[in-house]
Structures are given as structure tokens and as C-alpha cells.
Amino acid sequence: MAKATFEVPVLSQYPDVPAVTPGTMAGSAPFLSKPDFQAPLGFPGELVENWQERAIEKMGELLTRYRSLRVYLDACVKCGACTDKCHYFLGTKDPKNMPVGRQDLMRKVYRRYFTPAGRLFPNLVGAQDLTREVLDEWYSYFHQCSQCRRCSVFCPYGIDTAEISMAAREIMDCIGVGQKYCNEIIGKVYKVGNNLGLPGPALIDTLEGLEEDVFDDTGVHVRYPIDQVGAEILMVTPSADFFAEPHVDGLIGYGKVFHEAGVSWTFSSYASEAANFGMFIGSYENMRRISQRIREEAIRLKVKRIVFGECGHAWRVGYSFLNTLAGPWDFLDPRYPVPQHICEFTHDLILQGRLTFDKGQNDDKVLTYHDSCNVARASRMGDTPGGQFEIPRAIIRATCNHFYDMDEETIRDRTFCCGGGGGLLTDDLIELRVKGAKPRMEALNNVMQEKGVTHMAAICAICKSQFTKVLPFYGMEMDQIVSLHQLVSNAIVLTPGADDGDEDEDDDDATDSAPTPGDEDEDAAD
Amino acid sequence: MPFLTGLYAFLFYFAALVLVFGLTYKVVQYSRTPAPLKIPTTPAPTTGTGVVLRMTREVVLFESLFRGNKWTWIFGWLFHFGLFLVTLRHLRYFFNPVPAVIEFIQPFGIYAGFAMVVGLVGLWARRFLVDRVRYISRPADHLMLALLLLIAASGLLMSFLLHTDIVSVKTFFLGLYHFDLRPLPADPVLLLHLAMVAVLMIIFPYSKLLHAPGLFFSPTRNQVDDPRERRLLAPWASRLERP
Secondary structure (H helix, E strand, O other), X not given: OOOOOOOOOOOOOOXXXXXXXXXXXXXXXXXXXXXXXHHHHOOOOOOOOXXXXXXXXXXXXXXXXXXXXXXXXXHOOOOOOOOOOOHHHHHHOXXXXXXXXXXXXXXXXXXXXXXXXXXXXXXXXXXXXXXXHHHHHHHHHOOXXXXXXXXXXXXXXXXXXXXXXXXXXXXXXXXXXXXHHHHHHHHHHHHOXXXXXXXXXXXXXXXXXXXXHHHHHHOOOOOOOEOEOOOOEEEEOOHHHHOOOOHHXXXXXXXXXXXXXXXXXXXXXXXXXXXXXXXXXXXXXXXXXXXXXXXXXXXXXXXXXXXXXXXXXXXXXXXXXXXXXHOOOOOOOOOOOOOEEHHHHHHHHHHOOOOOEOHHHHOOOOEEEOOXXXXXXXXXXXXXXXXXXHHHHHHHHHHOOOEOOOOHHHOHHHOOOOOOOOOOOOHHHHHHHHHHXXXXXXXXXXXXXXXXXXXXXXXXXXHHHHHHHHHHHHOOOHHHEEEHHHHHHHHEOOOOOOOOOOOOXXXXXXXXXXOOOOHHHHHHHO | OOHHHHHHHHHHHHHHHHHHHHHHHHXXXXXXXXXXXXXXXXXXXXXXXXXXXXXHHHHHHOHHHHHHOXXXXXXXXXXXXXXXXXXXXXHHHOOOOOOHHHHHHHHHHHHHHXXXXXXXXXXXXXXXXXXXXXXXXXXXXXXXXXHHHHHHHHHHHHHHOOOOOHHHHHHHHHHHHOOOOOOOOOOHHHHXXXXXXXXXXXXXXXXXXXXXXXHHOOHHHHOOOOOOOOOOOOHHHHOOXXX
């Protein structure tokens, strides 16, 4: 078991709702952003002088920008339906981690400054001034929400706490109180092109290495191209896919699927990141700026389609927001949705009978599947509602002989967050992450005991990183979490290409490497 | 003109104005505030018809609440459905002649009054018995339940024990339509009942009762799941498109 400086929750066979224990997580707060990380995003470097005034002003502006915020701050009747739905409450017992408890942190300020009842009778309706204490509380508890939307499923008015925590983070950023983890990462995307700060040459190197590895493994030349002008498909994937386990095994799978499909495809070193942390900090402007990179690269590389790799919140931004933020996509092939998920792509090929699998290659595993929150509750795959649940499962069934779902209450649109989403995947929040993982760990543990499950597949880089880190705290192995396309990669039967056994054949002009915008930054990062 | 009649006439004119203008203001405010991003809680309907069906299930059956908490659902639904029938039943005081359908539901309206009380008592009990709900309850939440319970109880009291002159009550309200003030019976239970109803009308646009119009404007429930097919762009966001 991993060492912990806090009490790791004990897993039980039946889910229990803890008794309310105020203040257990009052001390939890992520590292504060520094001026250097704030500036590239257009935020003040530190707490501004008239912060209270500015915060209320910003809240007023957001209330006119987002109908969700306005309606959700008004509509709550305190019915309590959400109170036992948040994984962070279930894991920490802190009532401010109940969705309504978290919303009320903002609602009390909204009432005080924006409603007659709160101005006249603050105590009656629970209205409060925005004091320094309230701001600190905001910083703590709005960084204990992974924006997973589980609460919104059960709310009779569809109140989505994610909308409120996004607005709170935007307000705090605008007065100079940013979160280091998210804002530093967004800066890296602007400067280098991806969250991990991997420069173009490093990516090219990595991909060449992968091509060699796959050839050594399979005897087939599977290509992992980057910056190829004129490729049919632009592949946008979370940067963790380029090197970390188990992510990279999924990326190897994407390449094999494209190989079998016989389409030309390419990564981009400039838009080498599917993740969009602009969403986590609730900043439309930053989310838009990050999305625009994909548009610029689609134009520069003259692609006809865009496909997203395995990443939960990226798929939310891709599926639900990309048309808004970076569309219209009228210059791409109209026969395909923009963007497509790699699972949709693979599933289509399976349906057409164009992929051959040797399922026995995965017989060392008994699988279950973790629905990632943003895929499950904020997006879709395929043509019918719920395709986001069925398509990944269909791919697992096509590639594996042994698959069991976890308890129905904990999957599909009732899935529990991994505990690390929403910009909380940072070591300064490890206690929160471990405790927040409890409901998922419980469901996983049960299906391990009852069905002999050995591995859990996921299609989200954050989920995979979070489980890798958190599984050992619960006495499990870090490699029990696998990428979905890792299973595809294991089982797929590759067709040797024309160039196999015919070394060093150069590509034609159509796929020549193109220079990348933002090259000047690469030297500094080298 | 007795003082009480004048006072209650003023009270109801005032309450009606506050309710109509306050609610109109909020509805206009909600409808003018853009929803700049597609955020339906998925799986969501992919067509407008599908959204109408989803919304109908939410409004009529409280579908999400049913999935969320069975106790809150049963008490909440009993109360709201009871309130709906009781309100319909009360329309007989405001129409002359009384429409056949209102005539028809009169007996059901009586039972509905009891359903309301059972629902309200159940919901209030949860505010004391469930520690999580106790934690989130403010004085306003208790007072709202007290107000509704007082309205329901005084109404039932008049139906069964302390009858009032309902013909005069009806004459009073019909008179209000053309500023013709007819005497209101001075029964304490009636006066309490009416005063509480007026208070409810006045606080409606300024309280959590806004959940009623709010539900219809909730983007997680009323949006069509078609972001890849249709480009959504809020007016303020379209200004970012031209640098």
C-alpha cells in the first residue's frame, strides 16, 4: 500500500452515506498560481487591491453571460436530492462537498448582492458578504469539485454544480487568485503546444521510437506520422498518450486501427494536445483560444477529418463545444461528424467487418469499464443517445473474452468520477483525490471479489493517471488500469503493408513535413 | 365598505401586481440571458420533440428527483400534485359560470388537500430527521413550509369544520375584476387563509419558488443534443470572432 499522511477510507461492500462532519476538508487548497502563470492567460498576477468590488462586478457580468448560472443560483429549493451524490462528500464527509453545500458558497454571495431578499433579510435567506473568509472558502471548496456533473443527473431542475464552480474559478482568476496547476498548464499549451510541455522534436523522436517498437513486436510497419500536410485525418490526443503508461499503449492502438483502415493520418506538433483546461477554469476566452489551435492546424495540414483520442473532458470540449469555439467546419469532409471520437472510428470499422481480432491476446485479463464523467454526462458517441456507453463496451466485447460491468448504480450516467478530474490532478490535492476515489474503488473492489475482475479500462487521460496514482492507496496495483485502445492494440491482427520488407521507401510529396508555427519556442524548451 | 374588505382588496391587487410583474421580469431576464454552450446532461434527446418529452417527464413526473431520492420524490410529488388539483378546484371562485371540468374535479380537490398536507409534513420532517438536509436548511426553508402548511390547514379547516360563506367569498373576488368591492366575510380562518395566499404570491418572484419557471430555462434539461450538427453561438461570444 502507498504511504498516506491521512486516513485512507475503508472500502465497504455496500455503499454507505456518511454522517455529516463539518470542516474535514476545510484545510484543503491547491497551490496558488504565480504572476508568471497568470499573465499569459490574461489574469492579474496577484490579489488586486479592490478585489471585492471587482469580484462582484465579474459575477454580475457572468450572470448576464450564462443562463445556467443565473437560473441555477435562483432555482435551488434545498430538497437534498444531490446531498449524497458527490464522490467528494462520500469520501470526505464534509458537508461543503455536498453539491448544494458547494453551490451555497456562491449562492449566499449572489443573494447578498443581487437579490432583494438577500439585501433586506440576509440572515433569513442565508445571504453573506464576500469577505476574505468567504473567498478562502471559495478557493478551497471550488477546488474540491471535479465538475463531473453527477449531481446534475439527480437534481429536479438539472442544476449543474460544474457551472457554478467554473464561474467561481473564473471570478477568482479575474481578481488574481488562480490555481497553479491549471494555469501553468494552459501557459505550456500556449508556449509549447501541449500540457506536458513536450516540444515538437521530442514528439517526433518518440513517435519514431514507437514505430520501431511496433515493428519489432509485430513485423508490420505501422506509421505514427506528425505534421504531415495533406493527410486525411488530424489526430488530436492528450499529450500523456505520447509517453506515459498506460496511455501510450492506447496511442499505439490508434495507429494500428488507422493502419488497418488504410487512411492517411497525422498528429500535429502545434496542436499536440486534446486537453483543454480552459474549461476547468471556466474561461470561455481561454477555452476558445486553446480550441483555435486545432482549427489552425486543420487548415495548415489540409486535413479532411478530425479525430480525438481517449480523453474525457477533451471529448466534452470536442463534441459539445468545438463547433461553437472553433467552427464552422465547412472546409472538412461533410460525410463525417467533426470531431469524431477514436472509439466511433474503431467501432465503425468493427461494424463494417474491417478489423480482425485475436481476442485470446487479452485472455490474461478480466475486464471492467469505467465510464469517464465528461464522456458519460456531457457528450455522446454515434447517432443515438447513450452511444457513449455502448460503443466503448462494444469495442471491449469485440476485443476481449472476459468483461463484467460494475454495479449499475455506479456506471453509465450514474458513473462516479475517478476523483482527479476538473483540474484537481495535482499532488498538492492528493488527500482529496484518494478520498474522492472511494466510491469508484468500492465498485471496482466488489466486481474484483465477485467476478474476478483484474483490470479496468478507461478512455480518459485524467482517469488513467488518477487511478495509476490512487489504486495503490487502496491496496491494488497501479497497472490494473488500462487504455481501451490498449485492448484493441493487443488483439488486432495486422495486415502487412506494401512497404513491409521493402525498407526505406520515401513518401511522396503529398505527405511532406511542414514547418510548424511557434518554432521559435522549441529551442528554448529543448 | 368595511375596513377588512378594503384591506384585503388592496392586498390582492398588490399581490397580483407583484406576482405578474415580478415573474414577468424574471422570465424575461432568463430568456434574454444566453446559454453560450451546449450543456445538456447526457444522454439527452437529439430532437426538439425529444426535449419536449424530457421536459414533460420532469414537470409532470419529477423524473430526475425520482432517480435521486425516493422519499423526497413521493412527498414532493404528493404535495405538488395536490397543490395542482386544489388550485384547479379553487378556480370555481374566479369563474362564473363554473366550467364543467372544474365542476368535475371538485371532489378530487378535497382529497388533494390532504395529499398536500401529507407531502408538506413529509418534506418538513426530512429537514429535521436527515442530517444532510438539516445542514442545508435555512430559516427561509422552514418558513416556506410553514406558510404552505398554514394555507393547506386553514383551507381544510374551512372545508370540514369552520365553514365560511363561500358565496360571499366568490362575490368578493368576482367584484375585484371590475373594482366593485363586495363585502368579504370576517371569519378569522378565512382571513388567515387569504392573507397567507397573498404573502405566497408576493414572495413568489423573490424566493426559491422561482424553481417553477427556472426548470423551463435549465440548459441541462432543455437543450437538444446536436452540437456537431448545429453551431451554437451566443451574441456576446460572436463578438470574439471578429478581432
